[in-house]
Every structure is written in structure tokens, then in C-alpha cells.
Amino acid sequence: MHRDEIPTPALLLDRDRFERNLARMAAHVRNTGKALRPHAKTHRCPEIAHRQVAAGALGVACAKLGEAEVMARAGVRGLLITTEVVAPGGIRRLTRLTGEAADTMIVVDHPDNVRALASAAAEDGVTLNVLVDIHVGARRTGVEPGEPALALGRLVAEQRALRLRGLQGYAGQCAHVMGWAARRDASHKAMAPLMETRERFAGAGLPVEIVAGASTGTYDIDSELAGLTELQSGSYCVMDLDYRRVGGRAGAALTDFEMALTVVSTVVSVAADRAMVDAGLKAFSTDKPFPPEAVERPGVEYGFAGDEHGRLTIVDAARAPRLGERIEFFPPHCDPTFNLYDRVWVMRGTAVEAVWEIAARGRSD
Numbered sequence: 001m002h003r004d005e006i007p008t009p010a011l012l013l014d015r016d017r018f019e020r021n022l023a024r025m026a027a028h029v030r031n032t033g034k035a036l037r038p039h040a041k042t043h044r045c046p047e048i049a050h051r052q053v054a055a056g057a058l059g060v061a062c063a064k065l066g067e068a069e070v071m072a073r074a075g076v077r078g079l080l081i082t083t084e085v086v087a088p089g090g091i092r093r094l095t096r097l098t099g100e101a102a103d104t105m106i107v108v109d110h111p112d113n114v115r116a117l118a119s120a121a122a123e124d125g126v127t128l129n130v131l132v133d134i135h136v137g138a139r140r141t142g143v144e145p146g147e148p149a150l151a152l153g154r155l156v157a158e159q160r161a162l163r164l165r166g167l168q169g170y171a172g173q174c175a176h177v178m179g180w181a182a183r184r185d186a187s188h189k190a191m192a193p194l195m196e197t198r199e200r201f202a203g204a205g206l207p208v209e210i211v212a213g214a215s216t217g218t219y220d221i222d223s224e225l226a227g228l229t230e231l232q233s234g235s236y237c238v239m240d241l242d243y244r245r246v247g248g249r250a251g252a253a254l255t256d257f258e259m260a261l262t263v264v265s266t267v268v269s270v271a272a273d274r275a276m277v278d279a280g281l282k283a284f285s286t287d288k289p290f291p292p293e294a295v296e297r298p299g300v301e302y303g304f305a306g307d308e309h310g311r312l313t314i315v316d317a318a319r320a321p322r323l324g325e326r327i328e329f330f331p332p333h334c335d336p337t338f339n340l341y342d343r344v345w346v347m348r349g350t351a352v353e354a355v356w357e358i359a360a361r362g363r364s365d
Contacts, residue, residue, distance in 0.1 A: 001352040003350040006264060009266075010263070011343070011345065012328065013345065014262070017259070020258060021239070025055075025236050025237075026055045028219065029231060034230060036057045036230060038052050038234045040061065041064075041234060042237065044067060045338070045359065057078075059078015059080065059103075060078070062082065064363060066363030080168075081106045084110070085117075086116070091117060092124075117161075122160065126161070132168070134169040145169075145193035150204060166209050171186075180247050191213065194227075212228075216243050219233040238259075239254075262295055265277035275311075275320070280309045281306065283310070285334075290332055292310070292329035295329060299317075300327075339362065
């Protein structure tokens, strides 16, 4: 099957670029002595997760329980659920999942949740692997570092149905700080309380075999931290405009990983000063202040024009789009763009090599 036979709009994955991205991250963690448990919230695709594990990852991190359930059914192991599971129904689903995938890990940041998890695990005859989630400035989840975290860690360790494994600290507010040097300063400042809490845990004899964190934007920054054991970076495998814009160690763009994800569209209408493609709000994430960018297609600028359409402003009349022309775009943000599609078309050049299901699409429960 050829690219031009794919119904549009469609999500495409350049397999050569994708595989080079996996190899580059694998080499990085190997050279820095870290481990990798990449965030599957990026792609929600078991086929991609399996390939990340085959390239050396310990497993994958999942933002939600529903995501982890899909990955487990597909045979992916080494799962870490990075958002607290607190609803009674969710806790019961978690114990069932752990019965099938015993090495699944969860995070906690409140003593009431610790007690509820311990009670359900004991009743269902499973042992839950637990990381204490540390607040590192993102104003999302996490117990305060230092003594509050240490007290929570001790409570986890006291529960016979829970197994304390270590700590998580994700400084998401640092991931998109512009400029590598500024991002390094921000991330090291944010992660310092996590490292200090690790020392408190170790001094108290509590397990710190796992200390997890880092984003794609800080993959080569947080790996400098001696106390961090594994990276949760996820977007590196496909990349997007948002991460490319933040800058890398070597320049104004983050080019350590290649742009492997695109959306292909068809020009469905043309006029003297504009053209319309069949990819609009339902085809791309819309959470960023900048639009999709045409891939190797000068002469046009994209603008959202409704649910089903994108408006191409013609800035070079000599390069005006033709009716029926296929045009690919880089998405602003890969994670929510993946979540708009049921499948991703895997390409070698212009040939379709495979079609992978985005099986955890919509599993935000």
C-alpha cells in the first residue's frame, strides 16, 4: 500500500526515524548508567511499547490505570502508573491488574490512600509495589518532600500488602523551559528536594532502589543527577514541534531526536489566495499557541478553520497547492494528537509497512 492510498486525515509514523530515536535513547541511558521506563501516554500504542522494551526499556509508565490495563492485556510488563489511584472501583481494578501483572507499580501521596490500597490488596491476596510521589514544584500531585514524604514512606513500609520501592518526582514545569541552560537550571532546582528526600529515605533504611523522573526536555539534564535511577521521557520516540522548539544543548532546536510523527491530509479546495485541507481541529492537538507545520512543503502556512478543515494561506504563489495534493504536517503536541486516532500508519519511505492500533486511545479512566 502506498502513502497516497491512505484515507485522510491519517497519523503516520516514519519507522526509520522512530527506530533511530529508540536507539539514541537506549545509547544515552546505557552511557549514563540510568534505566528507561518511557511514558506511554505519548502514544498509547502497545506495539510502540513493545518496541521500546525490545530496545532496552524496563517497561513503560502509564498516566492512568486504564492505559496500564490495555498495556498489560497486550503483554507489556514493567508498568508504572504515575497518577494516584484513589477511587474504590479503581483500587479494585488495580488489584486485579496486579494479579495478572505482579510487577506493576503505583504512586501514592496521601496516608488515606495508602491505607485503602493496603486493605484492598490484603483482601484480594496481592502485593502492590509502591513509589512515594514527591511534589517537585509542578503544583500537581505529590507529598511535600523531606519529613512529610519520609512519614508517608514509613507508613507504606508498615503495610504488609504493600512493598515500598522508592520515589517518583516529575518536574513537568521544567520540560518546556526555553533554552537548554535555563532548562537545566530550572530542573536541577526543582529536583533538588527529590534528591534530598532520597537521602532521608536511605538514611532511615527505606528502599530507594527506584527514583524516577525526567521528561524528553530534561532527558540529558536529569540524567546528571546521581540519585535518579530511571527516566520517564516519552515524546523522544516520535517528537513534536513543542519539544523541537525548546532548544537543545547544541542549539536553538532540540534535534537529538528526529521528527517521526506526521499527519497527512488532502487538499480538498483551492482558491487564488488559499487552499483547504481535510485536517482540522479533529486531526491535531490544539493546546499550543502555534499551528501545525508543513513538512518540506514551502509556500503555505497552516491555520485552523473548523473541526474538519485547515486553511493554507499561500505565501508563495509559485508553490500554490494543487487540488488532491497530499500534504504532511508536524503536529504541535504528539500526546493529544495520538489520542485523536484509532491507528497509526507505519511507513518506510512512502510505503505502508504496518498499521498499529492505538489501543489505549481514550482510556483516561
